[in-house]
Amino acid sequence: MRNSPVTSSGSKLNMTLIITVLITGALAFVHVYAIQSILPILMQEFHASAAAMGLTVGATILAIALMSPFLGMISDAFGRKFFIVGSIVFMSIPTFLLSFVYSINWLWWLRFTQGIAVPGITVVLLAYLGEEFSGNIRIKLMSFYVSGTVLGGFLGRFLMGYLTEFMGWRYAFMAMGIISILGAVWVWKNLPTSQKFEARPQVSTALITLWHHLHNYYVLAACALGFCVLFSLVGCFTYINLYLDQPPYNLTSSQLANIFAVYLIGMIITPLSARLIVKFGTNLTVLIAMSLSIFGVLITLLHPLWLIVMALAIMSSGIFITQSSTITYIASNVTEGRSLASGLYYMCYYAGGFAGTLLCGHAFESGGWFMTAVVLISVQLLAMLIGGVLMRKKA
Helix, strand or coil: CCCCCECCCCCECCHHHHHHHHHHHHHHHCCCCHHHHHHHHHHHHHCCCHHHHHHHHHHHHHHHHHHHHHHHHHHHHHCCHHHHHHHHHHHHHHHHHHHHCCCHHHHHHHHHHHHHHCHHHHHHHHHHHHHHCCHHHHHHHHHHHHHHHHHHHHHHHHHHHHHHHHHCHHHHHHHHHHHHHHHHHHHHHHCCCCCCCCCCCCHHHHHHHHHHHHCCHHHHHHHHHHHHHHHHHHHHHHHHHHHHHCCCCCCCHHHHHHHHHHHHHHHHHHHHHHHHHHHHHHHHHHHHHHHHHHHHHHHCCCCCHHHHHHHHHHHHHHHHHHHHHHHHHHHHHCCCCHHHHHHHHHHHHHHHHHHHHHHHHHHHHHHHHHHHHHHHHHHHHHHHHHHHHHCCCCC
8 A cells, every 4th residue: 555645744644634734724714704694684783884894804804914923923932733723712702702792893893803813823824834844745735724714714604694594693603613612622633743843932033034024025925916815805705795685686694605605616726726836836827817816807797696606716716726826935935934924924915805895895885896896806917917027036
């Protein structure tokens, strides 16, 4: 029988490890966008505008952006696995508390608190994978991590939509909190302990590393592209729900949840992106992926519902490939302070997501879905420029 590949940390690349990385990626995002499928219900519950309700999505994303560099620094000093598992548990607390809110202000703040925990999973896991694995094994695990984030993004919206229709949105949040606790137990038992981590507890060391990253061409290019990537994804999937809630579609929360089944295509597309990156390189892969994404946004301007669903699948597939390309680009070109580099990337990445909820919200209120699409395509064209020019000098 053929042996499993051996990682740089000495452990075998087996199915348990792959599933654990997949689950960890899913747990990071299962709560971040879950609220999107019930935005129309919450708009009526709290008598809020489209832009104000969109910012409840942006609140979580803003917290992730603000906390990413700091949790990266702390993790560089104290370790990986503890932060990953602890962050999953911490995220369950505001999720439970969301069941008891009666004002949009508390909804915003608890959503913000959820976001504080996310970098403890995303940033630290990327640093962990970059340290413990190398070569094609690292690329493969990175791809499964991104597939996990895709799965989590889908499951959060899907479960929240159906649970809300079945038991109401308050009990739905309780059920989502239980999911986090169960996931934390799995990750604690099955994620291997770090073997190659070297603690760097000095703040001065972290500041020097930060200074180097801010002058690192590869880090800056990845950060700029990451901003555009999440701007497009969050802006699109936040306000397409409000668009499809209106006549002539009038979709319910469970029907809106079904729309997010297009995310599952990303679970197939993302692992294949590793082959594209190896064959064509980051530069060309990004250009192809963003062209695909722009084409998808254009198709959403047509009216048949089935065509809009297909367009969302095309658009999101391009985004997922670009995201996988970008984090692989960082892992391949940054050799020190990986957690901090990942933190800077995610700060820009989620800043883009917050900007997407803000700018696309105003565009939706002023000109409906058409103006939202114009804003999305403009940002995606900028992403093509970054991928085609700034990232061309990749070693």
